[in-house]
Amino acid sequence: MEAVPPLSQTLQRLHTLIQEQGLDQSVLLDPEKLAEQTALPEASVRALLHGGATLPADSVNDRVRSRIRTLAHAHIRRTGSRMSDLASRVSERLGVSEVWARLVCDGKKVPSVEFLHGLVRFFDVEGGEAFFTAPADEALNRVLLPIVDRLQSSEGGDPVLALMDRYGVRATDLRAHGSLTREQLERLLEGVLRSVVPPGGGRDQ
Structure with a gap:
């Protein structure tokens, strides 16, 4: 199994490909969009994009609570619903009480492994439970690696991929x-x- 390159190496490769192909870096590396894709704070994404600055240490439980809360609030904004509506849906889908569902979605409680697995399906996130538990640099790296693959594919002469990126x-x-x-x-x-x-x-x- 091929080793996953660190974020610093991924960013270096990305910057090279962007420059070589004359692409718009602000589009491909948009901190706001990357924050949405990773459920990381935008400030953290910006810091990591600019040289992988050291972020404040956090625990796995901190990451889980923060990323679930971020996804929950994004879902509420996108659907125009309320936290109580989301908690009701999570409760029904995952078979937990509405009170517990709301506490978890609000980032006030850490879910069980089984509940976390259910949230992966509910929010349709990629990467499984690691989406919620991975350190920030690994979370961002996971989203950037497919962009590298796509740009490297377009280097091989696929005009559709090249146009999509441009x-x-x-x-x-x-x-x-x-x-x-x-x-x-x-x-x-x-x-x-x-x-x-x-x-x-x-x-x-």
Whole structure:
């Protein structure tokens, strides 16, 4: 099994690929989006992106409570619901009391291993329980490694992946269009290009 590179190495490779391919670093390494994907504080993400500054020490329980609370509040904002609504849904889905579900979702109690496993499915997070328990640098690294893989694939000449990265198009952005084939995706991106490239393929003077 290939060893996972540390965050510092991942960032170094990312910066090289971004520079070589002329991509928009602010799109690929957007601290706000990365914070959402990792359930880390945006300030922590920014610190890690700028050289992996040492973050305050925390315990596994601190991480679990913080990341569950972050996911819960993001869910509430996204759905326009209330904490009581979320607690009710978690209670019904995972078979715990609403009181306990609310305490966990509010970051006031640490869930059992079984409950944590259920929250992985409920919030549909990648990485299993490690999403909640991994140190901040490992959590960010987990999200950045697929970006490295995608950019390295585009180096091999895949124009679709290259265009998606150049214009900040993510797979998640295309969910509204349903399941797209490669040909359909190419046509969609060609439409994007036609909207930004002058007629005849000329360049701005």
